[in-house]
Amino acid sequence: MKNFIIYSELGQILQFGSCPDSMLAMQTSTGRKVLQCEANPLTQWVSDGVLVDRPVFHVSTSTEKIVADGTSEVVIAGLPAGTDVRVLGPVSSSITADGSDIVMTFLSPGDYTIRAVLFPFQDYEVIIHAT
Incomplete structure (x- = not known):
């Protein structure tokens, strides 16, 4: 089984899950990309294909x-x-x-x-x- 996230072209994590290795490539669709990893959409995003921490407001x-x-x-x-x-x-x-x-x-x-x-x-x- 592979853990994955699906993210938008902006890098926003839209969903996450797991699937058999053979089905990982089938998780993408137009405007959405897949990355094999585990992530927290509240604190992380994808920048240039890499999972990174989302910045915090300096408020x-x-x-x-x-x-x-x-x-x-x-x-x-x-x-x-x-x-x-x-x-x-x-x-x-x-x-x-x-x-x-x-x-x-x-x-x-x-x-x-x-x-x-x-x-x-x-x-x-x-x-x-x-x-």
Whole structure:
């Protein structure tokens, strides 16, 4: 049996599995490639045909606790332009970062999960507690 991953032309790991040696070549399809290995798609990707670690965002978050008064701010700095930023909580939203600091305020109390996604970076996640 061979362990393998299937990855996109961008190097994103799409699936993984195992198969008999004789079936490894049959795992590819248009726009998808196969690599014999084991991998973690959350932390690894394929660059130039080689399995490597995904880079991490160099992000800073000013605070993880905030008053839900509409004026207190959370500042997230360091996200590159094109990063998809999703806010999940009592009120949800999403934006695409433009490379500048992201400033957020909250009116509704609760826990907000902020997730930043931009391949090949590892996803960044922080929970903001708004009271």
